Amino acid sequence: MEELFSVIGNAAFAASILRVTTPILLAALGAAVASQAGCLNMGLEGIMLFSALTGVFVSSLTGSAVWGSWAGLAAGVLIGGALGALLGYLVLTLKTDATLAGVALNTIGSNGTVFLLYVWTGSSGISSSHKSFVLPDLEIPLLKDIPVLGTIFSGQNVVTYLAFALVLALIFFLYKTPLGLRIRAVGLNPDAADSVGINVVRMRYLAYILSGVLAGIGGAYMSMGYVSWFARDMTSGRGFIALAASAMGRSTPVGTTVASLLFGFTMALSNSMQTLSIPYELVEAVPYACTIVALSVYAYHQVRKSKKARK
Amino acid sequence: MSTGKEGKKRGLLHDTASRFEVIRMVVAILIGAAITAVVIFAVSETPLESLRCMFFGPIERVRYLFNVLELMVPLIFTGVAISVVFSAKQFNLAAEGIFFFGGMVAAVTAIALKLPKGLHAAVCVLLAALLGGLLGALPGLLKYKWNASELVISLMLNYVCFSMSMYVIKNYFRDKNAGAIVSYVFEETAPMTKLVAKYRLTTGGALLAVAACVLLYFFLYKTRWGFAIRSAGENMNFTRYAGLPVAFAVIGSQAISGVVAGIGGAVEMLSMYTRFQWTMLTGYGWDGVIVAIFAKNNPKYVPLAAGFLAWLRIGADIMLRRTGVQMEIVKVIQAIIIVLLVAESFLAKTRHKMVVKEATAEAAGAKEVA
Structure with a gap:
């Protein structure tokens, strides 16, 4: 137990929370935007995988250590947005059940990326035989010299800063712009929104595309920041954890961020506990088990609250 | 549209509807096949040979046909498991993890106990x-009591099931003399008897798979409890106001699904292996989703759907071995077909035309009589 606390009390551990939270947060923001418009994006996992592979592929193709990873990120974002649009097409235009469309997209993501990886590298497991580049870490002047805070907040990957900046951007977008208001209106009451002339389907398309873009950034980070290669099924459930985080955060940017940090904490914990003498499999299950418990507690709380409100 | 008994007019429209469903399925599968062909032509050096292997490979040898049957068994179990929850519109996808967990439980029981053959x-x-069943009921209970998303919880449960199973095998039943991470060999009394000595298909496995389809078909379509499950899938409020057991529809359907998935894992373990040697999730739970959609969530059609899927998989496997085209492509194609099948608006115009044609013909017939 003492060992455990010495791990958690470490500034490097706090830094690792931010690192681990980044992809979950980005995908969770994606889930939250969709949910604000009254849509379900079940396909986050598949979108992240495609973006992760695309990022590595494009950055490797450029062969440039300077801007290769940025091109990769851009390509990953583009693919993410395109897949978000595709999901929107399936759900909104073809009227496919959103859950099943998401499951299908995840299946295509999981197997399609392996297939493409094989066509590209000849390996169906990992892309490390082809050199790809990572997005840079940022040292923040002044901050980096402060003892504990510097370790935690400076020297993170550029996408980590981007993710938290996007939280602020999303707050602004959803609550301070007319477009954001329309998206929320469509989510709250599509009929009312329709009656005042808002194009419900168009708003929902936009939400799916934004959702895909955010998940795409998260996916690109996985293969070009979190690690420096693509491996099959490398997202290992982060897309689903993101859904849970968005549900727990009531799909608000702030709530979703807090919930994502919670899941990031358990995941970072499970990473650093692997150095302790606890069996690997038990540690590995921690984030998922925590998600179940957290989601149940949250649901219980919601039910209690609505009961009280009725009284 | 659910029964053809509501008079001639409804009956006619019903016929049109089901005829349309068949057309839609055929078109979806043809589109899938066409995409497969395009992809294979793009990546394979011997595209025609690859295609032939994939679609007709399994009839070449008796062994391949048995491979199809062997693969059908787990697909039937997870297909039925998912059909039951989807009938109640509960998106519990824990079949994947429970299948794995069931395999682990069977393996542990097969190693630790000494019992007579059969028993x-x-x-x-x-x-x-x-x-x-207990694991399957958990998301159901949380959904019913507190309205927690059974979808997210069941997905998380899959990872927990996997880790726990690996933990038990690695720490308590691992055969350290073997190179890979595998358990001890099962007691000789545990594995099921082979149907034909040379092949791995077992009598018990085949019988249980058939029984699962028959029993759950009767349960879902011929009993009050089954009706409660299906009506909850159609309209939860109706179910509630009709006084049908809503709690059973939500929790029971998920528990039953867990039972079937657990049995599936155990049967797979005792049919195909002599020791536990899985190191990653099997994917049969996700395949179950595909099977259930093909079968329209009706256990009656699950063997057909599972057979179709198993045929493609074995074909793809033969293709991989002969011509080196990766079999993941098959799963991509399946997902595309699935989307086309569940997309309500796919071919909606054709449906409209068919209904109009039917109605016009009927009206003309009525005029002639008058």
Whole structure:
């Protein structure tokens, strides 16, 4: 137990929370935007995988250590947005059940990326035989010299800063712009929104595309920041954890961020506990088990609250 | 549209509807096949040979046909498991993890207990069924009591099932003399008897798979409880106001699904292996989703759907071995077909035309009589 606390009390551990939270947060923001418009994006996992592979592929193709990873990120974002649009097409235009469309997209993501990886590298497991580049870490002047805070907040990957900046951007977008208001209106009451002339389907398309873009950034980070290669099924459930985080955060940017940090904490914990003498499999299950418990507690709380409100 | 008994007019429209469903399925599969062909032509050096292997490979040898049957068994179990929850519109996808967990339970029981032949396998299967049912019921209970998303919880449960199973095998039943991470060899009394000596298909496995389809078909379509499940899938409020057991529809359907998935894992373990050697999730739970959609969530059609899927998989496997085209492509194609099948608006115009044609013909017929 003492060992455990010495791990958690470490500034490097706090830094690792931010690192681990980044992809979950980005995908969770994606889930939250969709949910604000009254849509379900079940396909986050598949979108992240495609973006992760695309990022590595494009950055490797450029062969440039300077801007290769940025091109990769851009390509990953583009693919993410395109897949978000595709999901929107399936759900909104073809009227496919959103859950099943998401499951299908995840299946295509999981197997399609392996297939493409094989066509590209000849390996169906990992892309490390082809050199790809990572997005840079940022040292923040002044901050980096402060003892504990510097370790935690400076020297993170550029996408980590981007993710938290996007939280602020999303707050602004959803609550301070007319477009954001329309998206929320469509989510709250599509009929009312329709009656005042808002194009419900168009708003929902936009939400799916934004959702895909955010998940795409998260996916690109996985293969070009979190690690420096693509491996099959490398997202290992982060897309689903993101859904849970968005549900727990009531799909608000702030709530979703807090919930994502919670899941990031358990995941970072499970990473650093692997150095302790606890069996690997038990540690590995921690984030998922925590998600179940957290989601149940949250649901219980919601039910209690609505009961009280009725009284 | 659910029965053809509501008079001639409804009956006619019903016929049109089901005829349309068949057309839609055929078109979806043809589109899938066409995409497969395009992809294979793009990546394979011997595209025609690859295609032939994939679609007609399995009839070449008796062994391949048995491979199809062997693969059908787990697909039937997870297909039925998912059909039951989807009938109630509960998106519990824990079948993936429970299948794995059921396999682990059966393996542990097969190693740890000493029982007579026959009884041993039965105990393995029963234990897996029991624990599978409990695991399946958990998301159902949380959904019913507190309205927690059964979808997200069941997905998380899959990862927990996987880790726990690997933990038990690695720390308590691992055969350290073997190179890979595998358990001890099962007691000789545990594995199921082979149907034909040379092949791995077992009598018990085949019978249980058939029984699962028959029993759950009767349960879902011929009993009050089954009706409660299906009506909850159509309209939860109706179910509630009709006084049907809503709690059963939500929790029971998920528990039953867990039982079937658990049995599936146990049967797979006792049919195909002599020791536990899985190191990653099997994917049969996700395949179950595909099977259930093909079968329209009706256990009656699950064997057909599972057979179709198994045929493609074995074909793809033959293709991989002969011509080196990766079999992941098959799963991509399946997902595309699935989307086309569940997309309400896919071919909606054709449906409209068919209904109009039918109605016009009928009206003309009525005029002539007058």
